[in-house]
Amino acid sequence: MSTAKEAAAFFRSEPGFRRLFIEMKHKYESLGRVGGAVSLEAFTDEEREAVAAFFGKDVSRVSLIAFEKQLGQTRFAGVGLVELLEQYFGAPLVSNKERRQAEEEERDRFFARLTEEHHWVESVRPQRFVQTAYETDRRSLEEALRLVSAALGRLPLPSYMRLPLFAQQVAGDPHAFDLSTLPGRLLLSALQATVPGDWDMASVESVNELLQSVGLLREDILNFVTCANILAETKDGPHPVFSAAWETNTALNMPLRDVLSLVRARPAHGGTVYIVENAGVFSTLLDTRAPLVSTNGQMNLATMKLLDLLAASGAKLYYSGDFDPEGLAMAERLQERYGQAVTLWRFSVEDYRAANPVVDLTPERLAKLASVTSTPLQPLKEEMAETKKAGYQEAIIGRLTEDING
Numbered sequence: 001m002s003t004a005k006e007a008a009a010f011f012r013s014e015p016g017f018r019r020l021f022i023e024m025k026h027k028y029e030s031l032g033r034v035g036g037a038v039s040l041e042a043f044t045d046e047e048r049e050a051v052a053a054f055f056g057k058d059v060s061r062v063s064l065i066a067f068e069k070q071l072g073q074t075r076f077a078g079v080g081l082v083e084l085l086e087q088y089f090g091a092p093l094v095s096n097k098e099r100r101q102a103e104e105e106e107r108d109r110f111f112a113r114l115t116e117e118h119h120w121v122e123s124v125r126p127q128r129f130v131q132t133a134y135e136t137d138r139r140s141l142e143e144a145l146r147l148v149s150a151a152l153g154r155l156p157l158p159s160y161m162r163l164p165l166f167a168q169q170v171a172g173d174p175h176a177f178d179l180s181t182l183p184g185r186l187l188l189s190a191l192q193a194t195v196p197g198d199w200d201m202a203s204v205e206s207v208n209e210l211l212q213s214v215g216l217l218r219e220d221i222l223n224f225v226t227c228a229n230i231l232a233e234t235k236d237g238p239h240p241v242f243s244a245a246w247e248t249n250t251a252l253n254m255p256l257r258d259v260l261s262l263v264r265a266r267p268a269h270g271g272t273v274y275i276v277e278n279a280g281v282f283s284t285l286l287d288t289r290a291p292l293v294s295t296n297g298q299m300n301l302a303t304m305k306l307l308d309l310l311a312a313s314g315a316k317l318y319y320s321g322d323f324d325p326e327g328l329a330m331a332e333r334l335q336e337r338y339g340q341a342v343t344l345w346r347f348s349v350e351d352y353r354a355a356n357p358v359v360d361l362t363p364e365r366l367a368k369l370a371s372v373t374s375t376p377l378q379p380l381k382e383e384m385a386e387t388k389k390a391g392y393q394e395a396i397i398g399r400l401t402e403d404i405n406g
Helices: 003-012 015-031 045-055 064-071 081-089 096-117 128-152 163-171 182-194 204-213 240-248 279-288 301-312 325-341 349-354 363-371 375-387 393-405
Strands: 037-039 061-063 224-228 230-234 252-255 262-267 272-276 292-294 316-320 342-344
Touching: 003 081, 015 037, 015 045, 015 064, 015 081, 015 096, 045 064, 061 064, 064 081, 096 128, 128 163, 128 182, 182 204, 204 301, 224 279, 224 301, 230 240, 230 301, 240 252, 252 301, 262 301, 272 279, 272 301, 272 393, 279 292, 279 393, 292 301, 301 316, 301 325, 316 325, 325 342, 325 363, 325 375, 349 375, 349 393, 363 375
Parallel strands: 272 292, 272 316, 316 342
Antiparallel strands: 037 061, 224 252, 224 292, 230 262
């Protein structure tokens, strides 16, 4: 038996040294060298007595250098502390720095190998959820990456397909690409990186539009647009449901499935479409028989697709929303998407005051105003930031009705 093995066997036979050796190992891993000291404050009496017997005196701290020097005064002279610790624990000592470097090199090799096979992997690698997945279960991450590559190989689709059906075909599981799953999040990130466009993954409508751009429909029945007095056409001619709804002044909740079949849409009469944020306002204005669209509190893909067709027809889009940060943000998004085709309707400071704003805005909601940069909205934004109150378009329903009726 070598002297180092004999020394390790001796110290293992003395239970009082166990904690000291563990602490000296941790100290070496932290520093990457023999140095520093271990406090004995939390040690038991038995453990302190074992250390004292080794040094020939009571000590409150053990310097690693001093321990190695004292070891040289025993029959184990010539054995270094690193050699002793490696024999004691049966494994080479590796500093934390060396371990982190080795782990990072292994991580680089993992992603480099997959990037060579699937070029898009490099673009999603920096994302936190990808790194977390690597640290949690790299085998599952690799399986998910390969699954997404198989999906990307089929995109874009020649015709629209619902996401669950696509997932069933690719993975044998209709929920494989649910956006709450790792493959679903990876698919969305891969599309964001590879499909041209400015995609906002925090926006539901932007996510749905990104998927739709490659032929995937996340939801085409419950995703619907509320409208009235709009005429539309498919490739086969006028859409009979839109026509019948106009004749009877009936509100339509038209699913995305059917909106995507349209090739044209226009106001049933006149050249203006009035867009409102709230269903209650929409229902009230329905009595005017005006061409109407309701966003029902937020923009969705079905609504945007119908508005795209209406804007393309040359219709003027008038938008009225709530006097709150979210209402201003929606107004700005419409401006950005439709430019000169959209007119902000009753978004003046005077209209805001007429709405008698009394609902307090929390600091979190007020902070959202900072992202509103549209020049026409600045006076209202500043007034709202000062009053810290929200108002709602229901309070100015009379003004909206008067505008429509002329």
